[in-house]
Amino acid sequence: METAVYSARWLAVRRAVGAVGDRFADLLLAVPPHAMATADWTVADTAAHVVAISESYAAMLDPAGPAPPISALHDMMGDVTVDTVADLNEVGLRDLAERDPRALADRLRADIAAMLRATDGTDPGRPIDWLGGSRVPAAGVLAHLVNEMQIHGRDIARATGARWEVSAADAALFFELFLLGVTRYGYGRLLDWDRLERRGRIAVEFRSRHTEPAVMVLTDGLVTVEKPGPNVDVKLHFDPVALNLVLFGRLSRTRAALTGRIMVWGRRPWLLPAFLRKVRLPS
Template identity: 35%
Template sequence: MTDTPYPGRGPDADAREGADTVRAATHGGAPDTMTRARAALREVVPRLVTLLRSVPDTGSAAVGTWTVGDVAAHLTHVLRMDTDALAGAPVPEATVTTAGMAEANAEMLALDDERAPSVLADHIGTLADEFDAVASRSRAATVDWLQGTPLPPSAVACHLLEECLIHGHDIATATGRPWPIRRHHALLAIEGAVLPLIAALPPTAMVNQDRAGSFRARFDLRLRGGRRTLMVFDRGSLTIEAGDARDVDAHLSADPAALMLVFIGRQAIGRPLLGGKLTAWGPRPWKLLRMLTVISPP
């Protein structure tokens, strides 16, 4: 079947035909990924601290049942956890699924009643400095992350970057403040953390098992400014594979920041499609909408 653009146009210049489809595990392990992640965190964390200091009341609703204060407190827990993982210290016991992480996060928030914005801002800044110091000394090929998952240290740093970007967005949206996400930061978070996590975790970890059913699809994901990745959904599993990108249900050219917000459920797909931030084409592009009901990042 001839590929049909949806909506409006086909591949863009930075997702040219013939680019290699690569395994996600290769995305996060380059020696300079840690350096780039640390540099990104040194840009993003001070913005996050300044944002939090500007919030007069952390009791505002933010995301789900969480308030702004809950989001900020959660960030301190993530900073502590990722620092401990790099240092080889024990990390919380948690199953890396949406339900498993919700339970673990709720337990940590229940044990931590600090919600004052200035205190949380100070805590985030101090913990970020500690993380950077530990990251600068990291020489291990892999470290044990949640659920005993072995990850390159750079993937842990990129995970922390993703958490700061997403939850900075949550706080800013809840309080009516700007939170621009730079393309290269979002790209680093996806290629350096999200894709390696999909490769390292069980294939069911990021799929809603109740909704997946018999859903099967193959998507050629083209991150603008980055690499091409073949995402394969197969009746409740998600894997990243090398293979023929022509044998797919749809191609997706994506601005990394827009894709991150759509995948994590912070933004509906309509506006990015209409604005050209996401472009889909191929034999069965409508499967992308079904995919968004199936994918469930923890």
């Protein structure tokens, strides 16, 4: 990504994490905490999950600050894969006992304020150690938290009838700053699995109105990022909100395609499912 574009995205993600954090905190105070936000989590559980993440990120982004608040969570982080994130989440929920919505909202706001202070004037590309031995640019850590609040805010709103909106520009930050960032910096063990790796190359070009064009390439099980070029198998045009919902299992690929929010074409579009089996996120 060009320096000027990256600088603009850095300003955007700093604004977004504060604004979305405020809206998420306000949402927690406006809905019943014991309502089921998902099949397994109440609104209060969902809020605690988000706060477990925000507290961890505040510690990651400020190495000189206080120790990580949930030691058991951080002991597990190095061995996590996409397929075992659920185990990490359960530890976070078990060890963060707070379920009062106002206390959780206050903690979230405080964590975000701490993150913004710790990264004020910092290099947005500063590498941060993340899950599974991966590394993420500082801007990507903020973008990941924005997406967590967007996804779980939607869960809470759908379950309680509250209003929740996600802007495409904010949603796009997850793809550009986090997903491409962790792929470029090194995703460690995150995509490890016990299957045989598909041999060969699959190149998928991603385009949207809110992102710079980028190509993700799966070659013999290894994922890399390239600039757009002629040797592309699949072209994918996406609405960033829809793409994030698909990646996190909130929207089916079929529905996203039928509504035109994700469009796929190219010389070998049938390779996309094989690509997405490897390039996957927790749902």
